Amino acid sequence: MKVENKIRVHIADDHQILIDGIIAVLNNEEEIEVVGHSVNGKLVLDWFEKNEADVLVLDINMPVLDGIEVLKKFQEQGREINVVILSSYDDVKLVKEVLKLGANGFLAKKCAGEHIAEAIKSVSQGDQYFSKGVQKDIFSSLSGRKEVKKSNQDGVFISSLTDRELEVLKLISYEMSSREIGEKLHISTSTVDTYRKSLLSKLNVKNAVGLAMYAVRNNIL
Amino acid sequence: MKVENKIRVHIADDHQILIDGIIAVLNNEEEIEVVGHSVNGKLVLDWFEKNEADVLVLDINMPVLDGIEVLKKFQEQGREINVVILSSYDDVKLVKEVLKLGANGFLAKKCAGEHIAEAIKSVSQGDQYFSKGVQKDIFSSLSGRKEVKKSNQDGVFISSLTDRELEVLKLISYEMSSREIGEKLHISTSTVDTYRKSLLSKLNVKNAVGLAMYAVRNNIL
DNA sequence: TTTAGACTCCCTATTTATAGGGAGGATACA
DNA sequence: TGTATCCTCCCTATAAATAGGGAGTCTAAA
Known part of the structure; x- marks a missing residue:
């Protein structure tokens, strides 16, 4: 695989230490390159104004503008970005909501660091990825998957x-x-x-x- | 510096992904070696029953048994361990409390990953370390520092x-x-x-x- | 054995919150 | 010109939470 084909990743989380950690973890991954990072949703949008990435690793809970809002903005702009949600809460409702908003993967923060590379690789290929603990909830409460990616009525945000x-x-x-x-x-x-x-x-x-x-x-x- | 003199560190945080990240960050540090990690307070105590470390990087918010409890246990046992508190909240009250309970450093999760090495090195030498944002609060609300390490009345945990x-x-x-x-x-x-x-x-x-x-x-x- | 803490329950009384309804004024949009 | 949404306020009524007090049992420690 050529260097030019690396998966370009942007990381968004309000904990800088977590960002640094993820970057360090991903440094071991040949196919992945972290091209940017932000500590709040506003900065994510600003960054994507001028830059591009293949995958966005996105925390839900962020000050100024949260992950949900970022997804909505992208959806409004018709921008197709592969998103891995990073969350402390494996709330079933949350999972459904972000899926509807165009997210492609869901990674609980409590899972091992190595999984983040798996998740990134999966969604970069158009697949979906769910860390353990959220999988069963998804499939039991959601009929289709790709199908609902566009819809955005109901649900409370x-x-x-x-x-x-x-x-x-x-x-x-x-x-x-x-x-x-x-x-x-x-x-x-x-x-x-x-x-x-x-x-x-x-x-x-x-x-x-x-x-x-x-x-x-x-x-x- | 000989390899045997590395600072042995144990990391405790309920987010495995954060642990992995810190380990990855600390891998770049010659003088530091991560010798163990736990995802809750109970496991920390169990680990320290059979093992030793020079510095404990401790999250306050953990299930089963939280960081506060861990500190209290160590204090009861008369065990002297250098502790860097890792917290999402730079709550002034919290800082004061954990200092009273024997913690030596306080690191907000939102600060950069590189600071964790600084913090570890500082407390391993008996110094205290406070990440930006908590320093001023400490000195404005606490008279002595070393002196209060032993006391443990009042305060709500x-x-x-x-x-x-x-x-x-x-x-x-x-x-x-x-x-x-x-x-x-x-x-x-x-x-x-x-x-x-x-x-x-x-x-x-x-x-x-x-x-x-x-x-x-x-x-x- | 006294003492302290934890757990349990009760009394009275007031303040807040919840539930269901209606309704007028403003603004924006088709 | 309707229509819809939002912001505002009111009424009635019940349920729940807060405040302050007392008090009995049990267990573990001093």
Whole structure:
């Protein structure tokens, strides 16, 4: 294999130390070359404005702009990039969501470092890759695979929340009561309660704790 | 420097991929040798039962037994091990706590991989090391340094919670109400409420959301 | 044996959160 | 000009959480 045919990889994770680690691991791989890395979603988009890569290793939980948003942007742009999602959470729902958003692989951070090379090679060839622990969930809850790559209705994402809902969600996660939130946003407690209701409904959780957990997992704090 | 004088390092983090990464990074360091690694606190203690290392790189957030617990155990055993804490959170409180528990360095995961070698070398010589972002907080909120290494009163850790409190905390984080928790644990709702109160008090948070956030940050789910 | 901690349950009372509904004003879009 | 979405606020009512107190049992340690 020629040097020019190396798989060009971009790594995105808010933990620089993890990026460095992955690069070090991938250094042992002849066919793989890390051509870029970013610590948040905004930087990923900026990078891809001017550069190209064959595979994007993408963390879901990142500040400024998270992995979900990055995928959505790429989808809007009609950009076809092979993506391996790197996540601490093997949340079934998350897996389904990112697959719908065009991701091709899913790698739990707790799996061994060697798997990342496998994952990259797989998706670079158009295959899909799922680390142990997520595989069974996928196939049991998803009928087709390639087929759903384009669709993007239903499913609840951060972006399905309105600005105000998102704002209230954050404040709820900061342990604030409806009264306190109302004061801070200069709206009535009733209005805050309305947002609480719509959040509970949209995110399909049972109570404020569920809302906070959603916020944490999706790094919208 | 002779090979026998290499700094022996044990790495503990629940993300195997991060361990592999650190090992790869440290491979470039002549003076450092990774002699062991663990994915939870229990395994760390088990390993140190039969082995020795000069430096322990320790993640705070680990399942089964967290980093705090590991430090406490070592302190109880009177075992003097140089510890570099690896954490996603540069929480000032956390820094102070782990210093009291005998840690010698504090490395935020978001800092560059190269710093980990610096940190290891520093603490192996008895020095302390703090990655950028935590330094100022330390010195502004802590008078002495070496002096406080032995003390261990006050401060709230997971371990200051009783088994039952911890159990209830988990269930609260799973979006369960007091009634539901009572049913699951076969105790009355009143009892669950008692635990709620003591949790709110011990962890110094305002409501159930605060409890859940604490649980997330300390990975006790 | 005293003491302390952990676990259990109860009381009263207030504050918050959840559930379901309606509704007006603004804006943007077809 | 409808239509839709968002933001705002209200009503009623129940469920749940928070706050502060007391108190009994059991076990393990001093």
